[in-house]
Amino acid sequence: MSVHTIAAVLGGKTPLGQEITVQGWVRTRRDSKAGLSFVTLHDGSSFEPLQIIAPAELPNYQGEVLHLTAGCALRVTGELIASSGKGQTVELRAARIEVVGWVEDPETYPIAPKAHSFEYLRSVAHLRPRTNSIGAVARVRHCLAQAIHRFLHENGYFWVHTPIITASDCEGAGALFRVSTLDLVNPPRTPEGGIDFSQDFFGRETFLTVSGQLNVEAYCLALSKVYTFGPTFRAENSNTSRHLAEFWMIEPETAFADLYANADLAEALLKEIFRVVLSERADDMAFFAQRIDKTCIQRLEQVVNSPFERLDYSEAIGILERSVQSFAFPVRWGMDLQSEHERYLAEDYVKGPLVLINYPKEIKSFYMRLNDDGRTVAAMDVLVPGIGEIIGGSQREERLDLLDARLDESGMDKMAYNWYRDLRRYGSVPHAGFGLGFERTISYVTGMSNVRDVIPFPRTPRGADY
Amino acid sequence: MSVHTIAAVLGGKTPLGQEITVQGWVRTRRDSKAGLSFVTLHDGSSFEPLQIIAPAELPNYQGEVLHLTAGCALRVTGELIASSGKGQTVELRAARIEVVGWVEDPETYPIAPKAHSFEYLRSVAHLRPRTNSIGAVARVRHCLAQAIHRFLHENGYFWVHTPIITASDCEGAGALFRVSTLDLVNPPRTPEGGIDFSQDFFGRETFLTVSGQLNVEAYCLALSKVYTFGPTFRAENSNTSRHLAEFWMIEPETAFADLYANADLAEALLKEIFRVVLSERADDMAFFAQRIDKTCIQRLEQVVNSPFERLDYSEAIGILERSVQSFAFPVRWGMDLQSEHERYLAEDYVKGPLVLINYPKEIKSFYMRLNDDGRTVAAMDVLVPGIGEIIGGSQREERLDLLDARLDESGMDKMAYNWYRDLRRYGSVPHAGFGLGFERTISYVTGMSNVRDVIPFPRTPRGADY
Numbered sequence: 001m002s003v004h005t006i007a008a009v010l011g012g013k014t015p016l017g018q019e020i021t022v023q024g025w026v027r028t029r030r031d032s033k034a035g036l037s038f039v040t041l042h043d044g045s046s047f048e049p050l051q052i053i054a055p056a057e058l059p060n061y062q063g064e065v066l067h068l069t070a071g072c073a074l075r076v077t078g079e080l081i082a083s084s085g086k087g088q089t090v091e092l093r094a095a096r097i098e099v100v101g102w103v104e105d106p107e108t109y110p111i112a113p114k115a116h117s118f119e120y121l122r123s124v125a126h127l128r129p130r131t132n133s134i135g136a137v138a139r140v141r142h143c144l145a146q147a148i149h150r151f152l153h154e155n156g157y158f159w160v161h162t163p164i165i166t167a168s169d170c171e172g173a174g175a176l177f178r179v180s181t182l183d184l185v186n187p188p189r190t191p192e193g194g195i196d197f198s199q200d201f202f203g204r205e206t207f208l209t210v211s212g213q214l215n216v217e218a219y220c221l222a223l224s225k226v227y228t229f230g231p232t233f234r235a236e237n238s239n240t241s242r243h244l245a246e247f248w249m250i251e252p253e254t255a256f257a258d259l260y261a262n263a264d265l266a267e268a269l270l271k272e273i274f275r276v277v278l279s280e281r282a283d284d285m286a287f288f289a290q291r292i293d294k295t296c297i298q299r300l301e302q303v304v305n306s307p308f309e310r311l312d313y314s315e316a317i318g319i320l321e322r323s324v325q326s327f328a329f330p331v332r333w334g335m336d337l338q339s340e341h342e343r344y345l346a347e348d349y350v351k352g353p354l355v356l357i358n359y360p361k362e363i364k365s366f367y368m369r370l371n372d373d374g375r376t377v378a379a380m381d382v383l384v385p386g387i388g389e390i391i392g393g394s395q396r397e398e399r400l401d402l403l404d405a406r407l408d409e410s411g412m413d414k415m416a417y418n419w420y421r422d423l424r425r426y427g428s429v430p431h432a433g434f435g436l437g438f439e440r441t442i443s444y445v446t447g448m449s450n451v452r453d454v455i456p457f458p459r460t461p462r463g464a465d466y
Numbered sequence: 467m468s469v470h471t472i473a474a475v476l477g478g479k480t481p482l483g484q485e486i487t488v489q490g491w492v493r494t495r496r497d498s499k500a501g502l503s504f505v506t507l508h509d510g511s512s513f514e515p516l517q518i519i520a521p522a523e524l525p526n527y528q529g530e531v532l533h534l535t536a537g538c539a540l541r542v543t544g545e546l547i548a549s550s551g552k553g554q555t556v557e558l559r560a561a562r563i564e565v566v567g568w569v570e571d572p573e574t575y576p577i578a579p580k581a582h583s584f585e586y587l588r589s590v591a592h593l594r595p596r597t598n599s600i601g602a603v604a605r606v607r608h609c610l611a612q613a614i615h616r617f618l619h620e621n622g623y624f625w626v627h628t629p630i631i632t633a634s635d636c637e638g639a640g641a642l643f644r645v646s647t648l649d650l651v652n653p654p655r656t657p658e659g660g661i662d663f664s665q666d667f668f669g670r671e672t673f674l675t676v677s678g679q680l681n682v683e684a685y686c687l688a689l690s691k692v693y694t695f696g697p698t699f700r701a702e703n704s705n706t707s708r709h710l711a712e713f714w715m716i717e718p719e720t721a722f723a724d725l726y727a728n729a730d731l732a733e734a735l736l737k738e739i740f741r742v743v744l745s746e747r748a749d750d751m752a753f754f755a756q757r758i759d760k761t762c763i764q765r766l767e768q769v770v771n772s773p774f775e776r777l778d779y780s781e782a783i784g785i786l787e788r789s790v791q792s793f794a795f796p797v798r799w800g801m802d803l804q805s806e807h808e809r810y811l812a813e814d815y816v817k818g819p820l821v822l823i824n825y826p827k828e829i830k831s832f833y834m835r836l837n838d839d840g841r842t843v844a845a846m847d848v849l850v851p852g853i854g855e856i857i858g859g860s861q862r863e864e865r866l867d868l869l870d871a872r873l874d875e876s877g878m879d880k881m882a883y884n885w886y887r888d889l890r891r892y893g894s895v896p897h898a899g900f901g902l903g904f905e906r907t908i909s910y911v912t913g914m915s916n917v918r919d920v921i922p923f924p925r926t927p928r929g930a931d932y
Contacts, residue, residue, distance in 0.1 A: 003722075005622055005690070007622070023690070023721070023722040023895075024690070025688075025893050026893075043689075043690045043721075044624075044688055044689030044690045044691075045622055045689075045690060045691075071892045071893040072893055073893040073894065073895045075722070100722070100894075100895045100896070101864070101892075101893045101894035101895050102893075103891075103892050103893055104891040104892060109892055110888075110892075125684075126681075126684040126885040126886075126888060126889065127684070127688075127888065127892065129684065129685050129688035129689060130687075130688040135688060135689065138624060138626065138685065138688075138689060139624060139689075141625075141627075142619075142624040142625050142626075145625050146615060146619050146625070149612060149615055153608075153612050156471055156473070156511055158510075158604060158605060158608040159607075159608050159611050159612070160604065160608075160922055161607075161697070161714055161921060161922060162922060162923065163712060163922070163923040163925060163930075163932070164630065164674075164697045164699075164712055165643075165674075165699075165711070165712055165925050165930055166930065166932075167930045167931070168932075175647070176647075177631075177645050177646065177647060177667070178645070178646055178647065178650070179643050179644070179645060179674065180643065180644055180646070180650075181641070181642075181643060181644065181701045182650070184644070184646075184648070184650065184653055184661045185659070185660060185661055187650055193651070194651060195650045195651060201643070201701055201703075201711070201927060201928075202711075202925070202927070202928060202929065202930035203927075203928035203929075203930075204930060206930050208630075208631075208645065215592075215922065215923055215932060218591075218592040218593070218595065218922075218932075219595050219604065219922060221596075222491075222510055222593075222595035222596040222601060222604075223509075223510030223511075223595060223601065223604060223605075224471070224489075224490070224509045224510045224511060225510075225511075230696070230697065231627070231630045231696065231697070233630075233631075235647045235667055237667075245631070245667065245668075246629060246630055246631055248627055255489070255509075256469075256489040256541070256566070398567070419592040419931075419932055420592075422576075422592060422593065423592065425569070425570040426537045426567075426569050426570060426575055426576075426593065427491050427492075427537040427538055427539040427566075427567045427568070427569055428539065428566075428567035429489075429539045429566045429567050430566070455627060456626055456627060456628060456629070456681065456684075456685060457628065457629040457681055459629060459631050459668070461667060461668070461669075462667075462668060462669035463668065463669075464629075464631055464632065464633045464668035464669075464670060464672050465633070465885075466629070466632075466634075466681060466684070466885055
């Protein structure tokens, strides 16, 4: 029994006339008046299913084949033949169809073949990868993840697994999830009535990480080129289509690099992974372009083919001030740009991707490098038409005295960052990095507008099912 | 300025006679009576540093070069020449040495060049990747991770990001970390005095995952071949060299696969990643063989070159009973094998890797498939000489009635597993998977005997620094 994936069969890797076996789940069944049935079989390996021709001569044709419904699991052996039907080049003429698993009650099968809203599909997250859209998302997600690993590996970057549980909160910002084994009903108390975290599992209060950046910097100053690819967490009560409590992030960090090298890396990374997904998942991308977002392929091609413009924040403020566009948030130097501003710059002004650099220090984190003007820091955001910011990063402050001044200004406890300050005491070098939110990237690539639909089991306020 | 990595230079990718720039950190400096200095420079890209020849004619020779110590960051430009010294084929004759970052006080530099115990290095985890051993671990870790992704991708597996925060506890076993945003000092209470988790972030009690298996099974029954690669957690108070509270696990899951196909995949995966690490990280592996564990290369070669024997648990019990070896734990059918038994089987009996299959159902999890004998399940452990178990897995119970019986026997709440049971209601198929503990694998590959030294920032009881 020579078992083939449907991707291999449809990809022309299986010669015609050969007897093969395929395994998967029924998508549709259509009975012809000619006394045979057409069954489309899907195994997840590609977007398209394989058409099976089930002749009435099959011993279980009446007893089983005519009762097949969407979701039934089959093992089919037969001869691969050229197809005369439209929409496919090959089909399988079944010599044997084995029903491996039935659908208990087709009438109540939660994802019976009809249109389901994405909202409904979230309520059956364990079954939704069987649908066209969520299955395609899963393959695109995988393809992008592999492309990221491959690109960074080939460019000399090492994947570093920074900790998930942490006693520090990276950016001094963002709501945190506490991690604890203390008995909540009756927690140990300090004499003052507080919680005695010295009795907790780690002997101190701990949280889920919001970023691996500070930790990965330690490895950057030893291995030169490193990155994280892992889950990060925000306990913000944001019930929007753009926020998840648990999401994945990629954070490359490069030693001996300034902001411009950092922007070059971000541009090269995005171009490469978009190029790869257009090439390796053309089947799924065609589906997204047809059914979800007509512009998604063209949008990616534009990013792949455009040089990313560099634009100074101060310059951008001038452009926004001079524009005839009216904004809900008034424009002034020192403000944090809103989505409307970012999208104007990318969509109307540059008409393509751009890297915005050198932001006012007041609106950026303590670890970003102070520019010589004393009022901006070497921060960058990569903005793309369609959604605005897709990457945020910076050159890091490598000078201990300036880092300390920024920690003081921000009212942060220097002692808590002593190990991070050590990196500036011993062989400090200019270094820079950025964060790419993985779900927002997938959302951008596929046009799936809610990030809850691009992660297998989304975690959101009041949502931790499965 | 043409910047090269030291890996590229030592790898012969840079022609002799060319002017190049390298960047990195000083490992050693030796001043010659001939009036020049030898500086070894390391940038993390390879195990070996590059030797720099610093002639006295450099303008900053007296003022700076003669004060260089381990850890100082340099940018060096010069001509690449053939080396007459032993231990290297090329060296860089410096025309310019720029000190990018000094070491604040070389006397107190925590990892000054001398022998440090691994225990001490754990107390400076932010600096230890600058040492030979921990740097080599980081590169080997990266290499293995890439090899795993590549192997699974090339074999048609999709990486699925299963949730980290979960409301269910996968195996009904293992101590859990609670994830919460409730105010610990004054948590909301139920009328009965318990904690009112309905007011917690997720509206229910949630934990850190101990395994992505159950979730990834849902994707397996849609995409056929899937895997997880992510962090998992155990809140066990185990202060041993083999336990971490936070560790990474790889869990492939295959549809239409039985236990034998599962064992074949495990064998192929281990062989491939060991083959890759021997080839791609020969430099680091030579170091481990020389300084950490003389047998580590030979051990991997043995695994790569041996067919893994398959052995039935019941047969293994007979072998152990008949052996002349005396065991601390007496051998009887139905027992869980101890490390001493596993190692006897791998090291003395088979003298190579083996897959032990078909364990008594009483000592295995509810989701493992019941064999026809009614008393064993289709579980497997892969045992290797040196450490014993490196992989654990099973064929899953795909028959709803038998799964339900096992849930009942185990005293588990069927309703909590309703979504998991759905996978057996709708197109259920035989499927199987396993878990590979990433840190134990790295420990096995490198001979580093404490798993705390093979993960960047270990999380252990009372240990969550950095």
